[in-house]
Amino acid sequence: PLVSTCDIVIPAAGEGTGCGAFNAVALEHVSAIIAGAEAVRTPVILQVSHNAVRYHGALGPIGSALVAAARAARVPVAVHLDHAESAELVREAVALGFTSVMFDASTLDYADNVRATRAVVEHCHSNRVWVEAELGEVGGKDGVHAPGVRTDPEEAKTFVAETGVDCLAVAVGTSHAMTTRDARLDFDLITALRARVGVPLVLHGSSGVSDEHLTEAVRHGMTKINIATQLNRVFTEGVRGYLAERPEAIDPRRYLGAGRERVAAEVSRLLGLLSIR
Ligand code: G3H
Numbered sequence: 624p625l626v627s628t629c630d631i632v633i634p635a636a637g638e639g640t641g642c643g644a645f646n647a648v649a650l651e652h653v654s655a656i657i658a659g660a661e662a663v664r665t666p667v668i669l670q671v672s673h674n675a676v677r678y679h680g681a682l683g684p685i686g687s688a689l690v691a692a693a694r695a696a697r698v699p700v701a702v703h704l705d706h707a708e709s710a711e712l713v714r715e716a717v718a719l720g721f722t723s724v725m726f727d728a729s730t731l732d733y734a735d736n737v738r739a740t741r742a743v744v745e746h747c748h749s750n751r752v753w754v755e756a757e758l759g760e761v762g763g764k765d766g767v768h769a770p771g772v773r774t775d776p777e778e779a780k781t782f783v784a785e786t787g788v789d790c791l792a793v794a795v796g797t798s799h800a801m802t803t804r805d806a807r808l809d810f811d812l813i814t815a816l817r818a819r820v821g822v823p824l825v826l827h828g829s830s831g832v833s834d835e836h837l838t839e840a841v842r843h844g845m846t847k848i849n850i851a852t853q854l855n856r857v858f859t860e861g862v863r864g865y866l867a868e869r870p871e872a873i874d875p876r877r878y879l880g881a882g883r884e885r886v887a888a889e890v891s892r893l894l895g896l897l898s899i900r
């Protein structure tokens with residue numbers, strides 16, 4: 624069933640475990656992410672980014688598919704809009720039945736980030752939709768990696784109080800879209816953020832983090848773990864492998880299906896990893 628994002632994230636934060644938030648680019652990702660979660664009987668957050676919405680040309684079709692798939696799932700599934708850069712897109716997601724949004728004004732200066740985020744929070748909370756924001760820009764979305772950026776714990780605490788956000792994305796050493804899993808996380812900073820910030824913390828760019836360090840990040844206090852590139856990698860490997868073995872294949876259901884199977888297996892594996900205490 625479709626559940627509120629807080630129903631997945633708050634219990635995980637309380638128990639000190641992680642919850643997987645996986646990005647869907649196409650419908651194959653949606654069914655794979657849900658199948659992967661069902662296989663290990665674990666709740667999951669299904670998310671679509673503003674960039675993926677740009678790829679599709681509109682939120683409506685893919686967004687409705689996410690909500691419908693979540694409703695039909697045999698495990699609790701929350702539906703989240705990721706890295707929304709416009710308040711208008713946030714409103715559309717709320718109207719479609721999304722259970723949370725990430726409003727990303729991390730490129731703005733502090734005062735403008737607070738102002739823009741607060742307006743989004745007001746609208747979302749009046750519709751019982753959860754809001755995630757980002758403080759300290761996690762780089763890499765534009766292909767420029769800046770793993771040195773860090774979120775200041777004191778500023779993060781103030782930002783949460785001033786905006787009323789429900790969870791916070793922080794910069795602790797990751798960068799988006801890494802294809803090697805060798806990001807160096809600042810575990811002491813995670814501990815300091817966890818101690819100061821009263822809401823669950825979100826790790827972006829988690830594809831760049833090794834299995835071992837993902838578990839450590841959760842142990843130090845990260846809760847929502849966003850993973851996109853790693854699923855794209857295994858999806859593409861599956862498609863490429865299928866087509867290399869059968870160059871005569873023309874039915875997309877065959878080769879996309881091969882990618883989908885790999886994504887489901889990887890989601891099951893990652894959810895198992897994140898639920899370890
Ligand atoms: O918001 C999505 C995540 O931050 C994904 O990052 O593609 O590096 O896993 P990733």
Ligand code: ZN
Pocket residue numbers: 706799827828849
């Ligand atoms: Zn991200």
